[in-house]
Amino acid sequence: MTVRPPIAMLAELTHRCPLSCPYCSNPLELARQEQEIDTETWKSVFRQAADLGVLQLHLSGGEPASRRDLVELVQAARDAGLYTNLITSGIGLTERRLKELDEAGLDHVQLSLQGTDAEMADRIGGYRGGFDRKMQVAGWIGAIGFPLTLNAVLHRKNLHQLPRAIEMAVEMGARRIEVATVQFHGWALKNRDTLMPTREQAREADAIVKAARARLKGTLVIDYVPADYHSDYPKRCMGGWGTTGLNVNPEGRVLPCHAAESIPHLVFDNVKDVDLHKIWYEGAAFQAYRGTDWMQEPCKSCDRKTVDFGGCRCQAMAILGDPDATDPVCIKSPHHGALQAQTEAHASAPDGDLVYRKAPGRSIPESVG
Amino acid sequence: MIADHDIPYLPRGVRVHRDRVRDAWVLLAPERAITLDAIGHAILSEIDGTRSFGEITAALAARYNAPAEDIARDSAGFLGALHDRRFLEVHS
Numbered sequence: 001m002t003v004r005p006p007i008a009m010l011a012e013l014t015h016r017c018p019l020s021c022p023y024c025s026n027p028l029e030l031a032r033q034e035q036e037i038d039t040e041t042w043k044s045v046f047r048q049a050a051d052l053g054v055l056q057l058h059l060s061g062g063e064p065a066s067r068r069d070l071v072e073l074v075q076a077a078r079d080a081g082l083y084t085n086l087i088t089s090g091i092g093l094t095e096r097r098l099k100e101l102d103e104a105g106l107d108h109v110q111l112s113l114q115g116t117d118a119e120m121a122d123r124i125g126g127y128r129g130g131f132d133r134k135m136q137v138a139g140w141i142g143a144i145g146f147p148l149t150l151n152a153v154l155h156r157k158n159l160h161q162l163p164r165a166i167e168m169a170v171e172m173g174a175r176r177i178e179v180a181t182v183q184f185h186g187w188a189l190k191n192r193d194t195l196m197p198t199r200e201q202a203r204e205a206d207a208i209v210k211a212a213r214a215r216l217k218g219t220l221v222i223d224y225v226p227a228d229y230h231s232d233y234p235k236r237c238m239g240g241w242g243t244t245g246l247n248v249n250p251e252g253r254v255l256p257c258h259a260a261e262s263i264p265h266l267v268f269d270n271v272k273d274v275d276l277h278k279i280w281y282e283g284a285a286f287q288a289y290r291g292t293d294w295m296q297e298p299c300k301s302c303d304r305k306t307v308d309f310g311g312c313r314c315q316a317m318a319i320l321g322d323p324d325a326t327d328p329v330c331i332k333s334p335h336h337g338a339l340q341a342q343t344e345a346h347a348s349a350p351d352g353d354l355v356y357r358k359a360p361g362r363s364i365p366e367s368v369g
Numbered sequence: 370m371i372a373d374h375d376i377p378y379l380p381r382g383v384r385v386h387r388d389r390v391r392d393a394w395v396l397l398a399p400e401r402a403i404t405l406d407a408i409g410h411a412i413l414s415e416i417d418g419t420r421s422f423g424e425i426t427a428a429l430a431a432r433y434n435a436p437a438e439d440i441a442r443d444s445a446g447f448l449g450a451l452h453d454r455r456f457l458e459v460h461s
Contacts, residue, residue, distance in 0.1 A: 146382070217453055
């Protein structure tokens with residue numbers, strides 16, 4: 001198959017984060033600060049990415065504001081010609097630092113929302129005072145004039161707050177809101193009994209989003225990630241493996257998606273050893289699930305195989321233990337019925353204690369589910 | 370629908386960018402990149418935040434020797450779609 005250049009790169013600058021959200025998409029084994037690649041390496045990666053064809057750079061983490069060199073990295077990304085997006089909880093950003101980011105050329109801010117009030121947001125984020133601080137940061141973002149996307153992460157505990165989250169986005173002057181139902185990877189897998197939305201909640205969210213899109217046309221764009229386990233067809237993960245985007249983790253390993261390290265047989269190249277161009281076009285991890293040759297049935301003969309590319313490889317791994325299998329969300333998967341039953345069981349389970357993400361270097365808690 | 374006297378402009382965070390790897394013009398916006406065809410690029414190149422939609426379409430019609438109403442209809446459709454996605458704003 002013809003491999004086209006990537007459009008987007010997610011740079012996970014650090015796994016450090018003041019928050020400890022129980023659905024964090026970072027891996028269970030978090031990189032420590034001393035393992036993070038340095039400023040000059042990141043700058044080189046940004047230039048290599050632009051040369052490769054990347055247009056959009058997402059600076060993420062962990063909390064990217066935990067990197068002291070964030071302003072310098074933004075400047076380097078803009079100098080390389082990249083559209084530069086900061087994905088942040090807001091914690092660690094001061095008014096002064098935001099002004100420095102503005103001068104460095106930061107294009108856009110995506111601000112996460114753990115809840116629409118302090119009680120919910122601080123409980124989910126595991127950080128007291130976080131919500132009030134976030135609202136202060138949102139005010140500074142608006143005053144400077146950065147284009148803003150609000151990213152509301154939703155699950156069983158806070159889905160009832162979706163209408164208010166949409167209102168808040170409008171009040172903040174955000175042009176866009178991402179309504180993201182929790183995807184169950186990483187830490188979220190440990191909390192499915194407490195976070196899994198009910199089917200009724202998922203359907204209600206569909207209706208709320210549909211109505212809000214019509215009502216707010218031209219005011220607020222709504223990007224919607226529906227409740228995955230309640231769907232009949234899997235998500236087109238990463239727009240197709242190795243077709244659109246790549247991810248560089250804090251240690252410099254280059255991944256086809258942020259959860260790809262959960263697939264044991266994959267081997268990842270590191271930007272410290274191999275240039276990004278070679279990794280994208282020839283790296284074993286990128287070749288592994290590119291295109292359709294790797295597929296088994298029912299994907300192999302399915303007319304949707306280039307629509308969703310068999311869904312999420314990491315989800316097939318997490319649920320079935322087989323990364324080559326059809327994503328069990330798919331109605332054609334022989335495991336779809338079992339997943340539906342499992343989903344109902346999670347959704348109707350009594351709330352448990354949330355297992356919060358730990359700081360890098362701390363031991364991983366025993367699984368509860 | 371954009372009117373003749375409206376003045377379109379690209380808001381902060383939206384810009385036309387030369388994609389040297391793909392040898393194409395693209396519109397970069399928050400978390401999006403849209404490939405521009407020659408017509409789209411021609412329209413966006415006329416937008417400077419001071420000239421009205423009517424002035425822009427008249428200039429395009431003259432340059433491409435095309436009927437002004439066709440240019441206005443196509444341009445309004447293109448810019449309207451960008452406006453709905455908040456990639457374009459309008460001063461009245």
